Amino acid sequence: NIDRLEQIDAYTWRLNPETGMHVPAILYGDEALVRAMDDKVLEQAANVARLPGIVQASYAMPDAHWGYGFPIGGVAAFDAGAGGVVSAGGVGFDVSCGVRTLLTGLKRAAIEPVKPLLADALYADIPVGLGSHGKIRLDAKGLDAMLKGGAQWAVEQGWGEARDLARIEEHGRMEGARPENVSARAKERQRAEMGTLGSGNHYLEVQEVTEIFDAGTAQSFGIAEGDMVVSIHCGSRGLGHQIGTEYLRLMQAAAKQYGIALPDRELACAPIESEVGQDYLGAMRAAINCALANRQILTHLTRQVFARVLPAARLELLYDVSHNTCKFEEHLVDGERRRLYVHRKGATRAFGPNHPDLPAAFAETGQPVLIGGSMGTASYILAGTSRSETLSFASACHGAGRSMSRHQATRTWQGRQVIDQLAERGILIRSPSYRGVAEEAPGAYKDVDAVVRASDRAGLARLIARLEPIVCIKG
Template sequence: MSDLKRIKPWLYEIPKSGGMRVPGRIYATPALMESQKADECIQQVRNVAHLPGIVDYSLAMPDFHWGYGFPIGGVAAFDADEGVVSPGGVGYDINCGIRIVRTDLDRAAIQPRLREIVKNLFHAIPAGVGSDGAIPTPKGEDARAIVTQGARWAVEHGYGTPDDLLHIEDGGLYPGADPDVVSARAFARGMPQVGTLGSGNHFLEIQVVDAVYRKDVADHFGLKEGTVCFSIHSGSRGFGYQVCDDFLKSMMQASKNYGIELPDRQLCCAPLSSPEAKRYLAAMACAANFAWVNRQVMTALTRRVLAQTLAVSEESLGARLVYDVCHNIAKFEEHGGRKVCVHRKGATRAFGPGHPLLPEAYRSLGQPTFIPGDMGRASFLLVGKEGSMRETFGSTCHGAGRAHSRTAMKRMMQGRNLFKMLEEERGVIVMAHGRDSVAEEMPEAYKDASLVVDVMEQAGVTDTVARLRPIGCIKG
């Protein structure tokens, strides 16, 4: 860590050294920097800076931690002509992302039935290792349509409303998807899992707005103190994992063919203009579309469960999607008048007000972004500011960021009744398939999300609109 320079109260710089083509920058306060073993992550920021065509900086958001290849929280933009695409910079869980849905319900309306709601959600939405069967396994043309049409396929098949599509990053469709470049294995592994949550840090959470910081924006999103919301964090399941795995192998060969020296094999990549890159991007698009269908189906199932359990109509819930954002993706965007391919690995797009890619309803406000905290503490709704366009290629953090390893958490939580602890000490009813996954994801595993979003606010990247507290959660 010796060459780290603190250049602003919220920003550290790693000067260029060795094969680095640009400096590295980490958005963090000293407290966040010291909250974990940062060395591995700093090395990963350095490694990314070695890749050809990288523009300005290799960045890490304040929820950064040790990943594989890129750090989690890593953002890097590559020149569209000179740069590369790296499947490791997107990750295995392509378009892992999160969405938040607001409702007309308040806490008093659901509290008496909360336990039943959590239980019914747990049964309706498969979660955990090898979970499948939320909907009949799509086959043939349906399977191809899912990966080429994205969220629209789900809406056309009765999962959600056309209004949902207006509130998803890029309308829930990544263009250029080509199912013919995706392996049969990816289809075999992924299709039974449409509409399933998965395991690890994926969750479905019921929350209540408990503080509003920007009333003007919160009003626009239909949020006020006491509003019940739900959020879904999941990705492209086995489909995306297999796409990434398949393409890492071809990219390993491509890196050799194009003479690209790699500090870590996980960073293998190909020039954006190469056939290898084009094939990967067409497959990545399929996985991104799969992920949107997945979150869209779970949204519809959640609305159904809420309505049935509360014995009301779905329409009367007022369950409107606020926004759906990607966490793991590579996208062509324009920054500083230059076309670049922005890789976000555990980071969220957060365009400032006026950006033409924002939905009309939000264009004057900036892009909404939802930052989940942990199972016991707060989550935050943010909006992008002008600073994100200057500083971070229109990006912000994506979560609280881990502070303790999974193995350390299991040791720490051994012999404790975690479900009881979460309910009695934190007021959250949790249902999960695996005890280990709860131990690994206990609030103590994470940094305090409020410290993370504060950094992005200080940097002028995002503004905090509202804080939400979890009251119910289902996990794998």
């Protein structure tokens, strides 16, 4: 597979346009990562390059692995005026899945003596697991207000602080959400799921900052070696999944109606300016608000636990970034400013210094780019660069990326053993599902150190800090 690629530099590989491709496909990663990527990634990235109205290139980040239609770790931008499309599979089923990181103001020594207590208290108060329900019940009016208001709505309801909002993409509220485009079924699924973590790879993790790569930026972010932070990874729960499922079907019909030749059925899409395209964007933006509200409520629950167990903790929000979205953004393409619909599926937005959409706090550093690793390896904080705006529509990796299917992982590990082995290393896991833990075993993921190094060297984002897990609440 790598033989089909032209190597541009040590971290950049290009598939020049083949039959039907409007633009090249570009893969980022060192040679070992690109060699190890499943063949499907290249095939999928090439197929995305065949969709109408795609601009510049179809990208795969260093953590890319195959997904539904689009690779996970894929980035693609479309021009509405050039017949560009929007695709539910290009956003992903867990719309606006993302990570937020909270600074505790505590060092390891403060947490170590109460570690099991903290783990148990978090596990008791954070609803987690497949189909878990929270304490919040929304009626139809409340649900619509949430879908329009996002984290701003959550703060108005008393979950969190107004100052959190400056530290969330879109200031906590995605414009253009249209709850009327979200089906009754999708809303029904979400009624009891606000403030829940969900299952699988979603987590709430207490982490220690074990290494700083850029002291100036770390200081500006408020992090130093030995600090303890809390990271929360989850998305729009049942609502986002239902929206993805329903619009995929509508897009299959729309693609046919508009005569879009799909290289793969899973790439179902609709012209941005079509009715289905616009309806999906309205529904997807509502799902973004759902995810932002959900992470905001989980933050509030986390603060309540810390207030009891470790009252000295602060829990200031560093930032909240999503990695499954389609956003209308301005980008420089061949010297020309263009407004494009940027799909990031398992890719983190990574705006560099002085980007107008960033809060003043990040004007000099670029935005924090929050990367999960696994419950037994490092996670990372990176920062956006100006260069990534020219390399990948300002996007970077979103995690380590799976190297093994969930099914294969459950045949390779047993959840109980994974938990015991991690406990020996001082990492406490709390999860309702042994099977889930086996599926998420650290060995089922790529080498996160290599992935973030490649992201840094390729220029997609800059390494700022390394985090190691201490406590992980896992779906």
